[in-house]
Amino acid sequence: MSFPLHRAIVAARPDRHALIDPGRKRREVGGVLETLELVRIAAAHRHLMSPREEQEDRATADDSGSADDENLHGCMAKQCSCRKSAQTYNSAGRLGSTRMPLRTLIVNGSKRSVDCSPDETLLSVLRNRLSLTGTKYGCGEGQCGACTVLLDGRATRSCRTPVSEAAGSKITTIEGLAVGGRLHPAQQAFLDQEAFQCGYCTPGMIVATAALLASSANPTDDEIVESLAGNICRCGTYPRILAAVRQAAGASKKATRP
Numbered sequence: 001m002s003f004p005l006h007r008a009i010v011a012a013r014p015d016r017h018a019l020i021d022p023g024r025k026r027r028e029v030g031g032v033l034e035t036l037e038l039v040r041i042a043a044a045h046r047h048l049m050s051p052r053e054e055q056e057d058r059a060t061a062d063d064s065g066s067a068d069d070e071n072l073h074g075c076m077a078k079q080c081s082c083r084k085s086a087q088t089y090n091s092a093g094r095l096g097s098t099r100m101p102l103r104t105l106i107v108n109g110s111k112r113s114v115d116c117s118p119d120e121t122l123l124s125v126l127r128n129r130l131s132l133t134g135t136k137y138g139c140g141e142g143q144c145g146a147c148t149v150l151l152d153g154r155a156t157r158s159c160r161t162p163v164s165e166a167a168g169s170k171i172t173t174i175e176g177l178a179v180g181g182r183l184h185p186a187q188q189a190f191l192d193q194e195a196f197q198c199g200y201c202t203p204g205m206i207v208a209t210a211a212l213l214a215s216s217a218n219p220t221d222d223e224i225v226e227s228l229a230g231n232i233c234r235c236g237t238y239p240r241i242l243a244a245v246r247q248a249a250g251a252s253k254k255a256t257r258p
Contacts (some may be wrong), residue, residue, distance in 0.1 A: 053067055080219050101166055107132070108176025118164035122156075123147045125163045126173060134174035134203045137207050138232075145231030148204035154212035173202035186210050189248035190241075197235035209245050218249055 016112040019223040097144065100115045107130060114129045126132045126149070135158055138146030142157035149158045152170035177184035186209040189195070212219055219227065224245045235242065 016106040018073050049124055098197070102155045103163060105163070105167060105171060106169065107171045108173060109170075114163075116163055121164045122163050122171070123158035126158060126171075132173050132175055136200055136203060138201070140205075143230070143232075144201070145204040145208060145228075146201050148207045148231065150207060150211055153211065153214055155208045168253055172207070174207055174212075177206065184210055185251035186213065186244070186248040189244040189251065193240045193244040193247060195237055195240035195244040196233075198238055200236075201231060203239060205233070209248060212245070221246075237252070 054129055100117055102113045102115050103118075104115060107111050107126070112130055114125055116125055116129060123135060123137060126135050127137070135149055136146040137145035137159060140159050142160035145157070150154050151166060152157065152169045153163070153172075157177070175186060183191075186205070188210075190202060190206055195205075196256040197227045208228055208231050212224065216223060221242065224242060228241070228245070240258075
């Protein structure tokens, strides 16, 4: 079982990770040795080919995966042993292709293409690949709500959601709530009520509030508490948060009133 403290230690001191996972260093050393072997085979293959043969071999190379194989070991021969070794090496998952398949995500109304592993978390993709850093990493276990985003309008913990599950869905982060330069009622209410202290949990709180108001325009206090129960404020500003959600609900009702 992995705990937040364990993950924090690994994130802060990656050089000490081998102490926690002794097998990692063995895997890394094995990967380096196999890479060196591929380079040796490729060099030998290049040495035996004339420039013309090399050009012809490139022209007849298989299109599928050829660029990735070339980046990996420098050889484009269709039947070469080093090409087969590279394919085996890729399928083993130790090094793999230098490029990952592009995935199209609909984020804040725009289509964004990212090259990432299917099991990479949505939170990681948003923050590290799309530079949408408003969504925060809190516990990494889906228990604190700091990473909350909207997935087709539903409040979702992005730290526990593989990016493959988000493909095709409409993803809305805290950056996408404002429309036409005007803040979402929940954003404005949190500002008016000063419903934050350090502010780290605030994006998740606001996004969760937006999801609540989309499903219930006039929630009761009990409904608010139940809906936001999974969003933790370590500074303890819950009374102000409750007041902010009430204000946002009132503002939403005015906005929808004919």
